[in-house]
Amino acid sequence: NGKTEGRNCIRFFSPEMDEAFKQRLELESVIRDASANERFVLYYQPVFEIRDGRLVGFEALLRLPRPDGSMMPPATFIPMIEEMRLIDKVGIWALREACRAAMTWPRSLTVAVNLSSSQFEMKSISHMVETVLTETGLEPHRLELEITESLLLRNNDHTTEELGKLKEMGVAIVMDDFGTGYSSLSYLWQFPFDKIKIDRSFMQGYEDSAGDVETVVRAIIALGRELHKRVTVEGVETAKQVDFLYDANADQVQGFFFGRPAPATDVASIIQEHLAV
Numbered sequence: 424n425g426k427t428e429g430r431n432c433i434r435f436f437s438p439e440m441d442e443a444f445k446q447r448l449e450l451e452s453v454i455r456d457a458s459a460n461e462r463f464v465l466y467y468q469p470v471f472e473i474r475d476g477r478l479v480g481f482e483a484l485l486r487l488p489r490p491d492g493s494m495m496p497p498a499t500f501i502p503m504i505e506e507m508r509l510i511d512k513v514g515i516w517a518l519r520e521a522c523r524a525a526m527t528w529p530r531s532l533t534v535a536v537n538l539s540s541s542q543f544e545m546k547s548i549s550h551m552v553e554t555v556l557t558e559t560g561l562e563p564h565r566l567e568l569e570i571t572e573s574l575l576l577r578n579n580d581h582t583t584e585e586l587g588k589l590k591e592m593g594v595a596i597v598m599d600d601f602g603t604g605y606s607s608l609s610y611l612w613q614f615p616f617d618k619i620k621i622d623r624s625f626m627q628g629y630e631d632s633a634g635d636v637e638t639v640v641r642a643i644i645a646l647g648r649e650l651h652k653r654v655t656v657e658g659v660e661t662a663k664q665v666d667f668l669y670d671a672n673a674d675q676v677q678g679f680f681f682g683r684p685a686p687a688t689d690v691a692s693i694i695q696e697h698l699a700v
């Protein structure tokens with residue numbers, strides 16, 4: 424009966440909640456320590472031009488090393504970094520680190536850095552970016568900033584102004600995870616994107632959608648083309664997907680099929696492999 428179940432529930436859940444709470448505290452202290460001592464790590468995933476297979480650059484992806492040396496993916500800790508109000512600090516670190524890395528690459532290659540929407544709450548993110556570019560010497564046109572719809576959902580004058588300033592500086596603005604949100608289509612004309620990145624869920628659904636995903640992706644690519652935006656597709660995992668995207672006239676591709684996110688120490692050899700004549 425209900426009463427017994429209720430008691431069982433309490434007995435059953437209490438230790439678990441304690442455990443969850445303990446884990447959360449542990450993660451918080453790992454995060455605090457990592458941001459105080461710059462112990463985060465960036466992985467880099469290559470991006471390719473689909474028509475000629477040329478390596479165009481890398482996307483920088485944040486990782487948090489666990490005590491055992493394995494890497495924690497951002498989905499588990501970025502929300503917490505935001506809650507802990509450390510995102511500005513970590514965000515600046517990531518941008519600086521990515522720009523520094525790109526300075527060691529051939530000048531034809533770009534670097535893409537993800538920005539969290541809460542980073543736009545700082546006084547002037549464009550000023551922060553400008554400072555990092557000056558400090559590292561990276562040419563603005565080599566930097567791409569990836570933002571998601573959550574930023575545009577709280578559409579305000581400040582955001583628009585900051586995006587405008589970034590564009591004026593020559594930095595490219597990318598709409599990440601395109602197609603997953605609420606009303607991404609209107610953002611295509613409300614904000615001055617240079618590129619859209621079709622979310623990886625489209626490629627995940629591609630094989631077993633009986634052609635529906637194909638139709639939608641073709642339409643997004645055509646739309647991007649009409650609006651003079653470059654279109655990247657992320658999460659590309661199979662040769663079949665590549666063939667389709669080639670046929671559908673996508674501009675750029677990124678995914679496990681071409682290369683997983685790799686530590687900075689692997690980047691030189693990836694570059695060599697792809698830029699060698």
Ligand code: C2E
Binds near residue numbers: 496497501659680
């Ligand atoms: P995102 O920017 O959309 O990054 C692409 C994600 O897809 C990465 O996950 C990447 O590892 C994964 N991915 C790439 N190719 C494939 C593939 O072929 N198959 C599959 N299944 N996945 C693939 P990751 O590294 O776990 O990053 C997750 C998200 O965390 C990113 O999504 C981005 O929104 C956020 N993030 C990463 N680094 C940063 C950062 O420095 N700052 C901020 N604010 N957010 C970041």
Ligand code: MG
Binds near residue numbers: 482537569599
């Ligand atoms: Mg991204």
Ligand code: MG
Binds near residue numbers: 600601620622623
């Ligand atoms: Mg994405």
Ligand code: MG
Binds near residue numbers: 599600
């Ligand atoms: Mg994402």
